[in-house]
Amino acid sequence: MMRASANKEMVDGKCRSGFDRLMKTKMAGLILALCFCETALCFADDPQVDTSNLNESKSKLTSGTEKVKPTYISLVKFTEKGIQGAKQTTQRVAAWAAKVQSMGVTIKQMYWTLGEYDQVCIFEAPDDETAASVLLAADMLGNIRTQTMRAFTTAEMDKILAKIP
Numbered sequence: 001m002m003r004a005s006a007n008k009e010m011v012d013g014k015c016r017s018g019f020d021r022l023m024k025t026k027m028a029g030l031i032l033a034l035c036f037c038e039t040a041l042c043f044a045d046d047p048q049v050d051t052s053n054l055n056e057s058k059s060k061l062t063s064g065t066e067k068v069k070p071t072y073i074s075l076v077k078f079t080e081k082g083i084q085g086a087k088q089t090t091q092r093v094a095a096w097a098a099k100v101q102s103m104g105v106t107i108k109q110m111y112w113t114l115g116e117y118d119q120v121c122i123f124e125a126p127d128d129e130t131a132a133s134v135l136l137a138a139d140m141l142g143n144i145r146t147q148t149m150r151a152f153t154t155a156e157m158d159k160i161l162a163k164i165p
Helices: 018-043 080-084 086-101 128-140 154-162
Strands: 008-011 014-017 058-062 065-068 071-078 106-112 119-124 144-151
Touching: 071 080, 080 086, 086 106, 086 119, 086 128, 119 144, 128 144
Parallel strands: none
Antiparallel strands: 008 014, 058 065, 071 119, 071 144, 106 119
16 A cells, blocks of 8 residues: 555555544444344344243134234333433333223333333234324323334234235
8 A cells, every 4th residue: 555645545546544444444333233233133032022922912803813913112212200200110111001901002021221212112002093092191191202113023014015016
C-alpha cells in the first residue's frame, strides 16, 4: 500500500481514511450480527418455553375441530409513572394476568428486558378485538405504553401462503 498522507492510505487506487476503514469494519460487524440474530431467532429452541402442553392454547369449536388462539407479542415501555413504581412491576403484571384471564387472554411469557423496551410480553387472546381491549386497558393505567404485533405459527403462515394468488 502507498501512503497518501499521515492519516490516509491508498487502497485499490483510492484514498481511504482511518474513519472509512473503521466504518466499513463496523458495518460488516453489524451485518454479521444481524445475520446471526436472524438465524438464532429462526432456530432457537428456548428452554423456558414449555411445549409439552401445546394443546392448552387451543379452544374447541366443534367436535374434532380445534382453533389455535392468536398469539401476540407486545413490546412495552415504562412511562414516567411506571418507572417510579418499578418495584411493583411484577405484582402489576400478575394482577393484570389474573384480570384478563376471564376474557380468554393467557400470558404465555413475560420478559423484563434491557435496551429500548422494558418488557416483552407474549400472550394469546381469542381475537384481535379482545387483545386490543386488554392492551388499551393496560395502557390507560398510565404505567406503560405498548407496541403489539400479531404473531403467526407455522401452520397459520402456511395457510396465508396458500392464499397468495
